[in-house]
Amino acid sequence: MVAITRVDRRARRRKLSFVYLFVMFGALLVAALVTVKNMTNNILYEKALFALHPIPTELPAQTNFLPLVPKTAFTTKNATAEVESSMLATPIILKDISSSTFIQNISSDVTTQEIFEERLTHAKQSTQAWAMPPPLETIKSEHSFPTPLPYPNATLAIRPLYGQHRRNSSEVIFSFARGLGLTKLLPFVKTLWATGYTGDLVIGISNQPDRELKTFLKFQTRKYIGLVVYEIPLECINVKLRTHCRTIGMFESSDGKQKLADQRNYREMAQLRFEYYWAWATLYSPEKSKIWLFDARDVFFQRHPFEDKDISGCAQTSLHVFEESPRFKIREQRSNRRWIKGGYGDAWYQHLASDNVICSGTTFGGQIAIEWYTRAMVHQFDRTNCTIYGCDQGHHNVLVRGHLLEGSNKVASIHIHPQGSSVVDTLGLALENTTLRSLGLLLDNETIVNFKGRISPIVHQYDRDEEFRGIMLERSQGWLQKLRNKTQT
16 A cells, blocks of 8 residues: 555656646747747848948938838837837827837737838838948038937927936036946046036936945935936847847927837947937036036046146037047057948048047037037937947047038037047057056056146046056945945944
8 A cells, every 4th residue: 555655656746747847848938939039020120220221331411210110009018109101290109118128019910021121121212322422522511410309399308317407507427327337337426526526417327227326326416416317218129249229208299298209220329328418418508517428437537527727718619529549540440440431431431541539438518519519429320320339439530520510600619639648538549559557657556647647637448457447446346345334334
């Protein structure tokens, strides 16, 4: 009897094991099918938008935001929208906005192949405009850039998560820190506040930040009145191992009743950030505000960013930009060559090939100039549709070196500062095959000086030096530990 019972128990265990394995296999199979379906949609999208849309060599006469999906309902989990063929006739209305990362077609009568064919048609139509390189004089004559608002009746819908803008603040800093954790952000904010800076600091972070970062920023808004924090919800897809995104909920109808969808093509976050910079710039005074645009990931401060003689007395229509090392001209630097050729073709590359690179990660100016510059940066993506990682720097160099920003009452003067001797020290190209210490630019393991032996007020791309990257990481971890200790007590 005991033996029979044991046999029955073994049989039941085996049976349960088989059932468990069967269920697990089924779940894995379903997950695999869903993954394959999403990958297929992604591949079709990529083929239509990128592989079949060759590098442009001519800029079209007018901006045209092409909807890359046919007229059909689509969803981002809880978000539904109606895509119309005419952008200006009927805006896309988001009835329920979410932060999903992938669009899934839910219309039963529209197949993936039809979506692919529609996108392919748009790609072929727009390709016809890129037949010949543009005459440089034609492009140089363009000094007008449309507002980034997607529709005539649109208005900004973004609101800060923490803090409030002070419209008449004379000192303002913008930084797009989406995707950065607290450890990466601390060198930027801690060294800035250590200089005695009390102006507005406007930061954009992920709409799903880690708890520690969110708690830190919320606490700091009580300590620093000028800190303004935005959550940046985006709708993203993966293309060739890169993430391309659209904004979510950035605009609404003028009556505030409808959220308007982003109809621009998916783009790199480095390009998309200029849409937020433009939006933030409109919230400040054209008469009083001076504005810095900074990369948060690799910038730190050794002196007050508004007190250097290089930028003192800046007019509201003046723009200040900062070169990288003169060791490498554009023609000698592979990435910058690619960004200009990829966005503007060989004619523009040849025109700029002998110039020094101007970095798009740090820019300064009066509110009027910054509003116009950021609007122009958004327009350059709309015209070139360049989605190469880093293409924003190509836009930046074409706008400045091509004198496209001047000729209007918005930007009366542009000041190009050389690397290694101005308020901003951009180290990237200067550190090619060398180090700060070997150049004699690192003092006391914590201070960086420029080539004149003067302490650099603002240091950009400090992480290109392995030794100093380690020093800054150690400092950041020390700050983080002190914050954690305060939280625990």
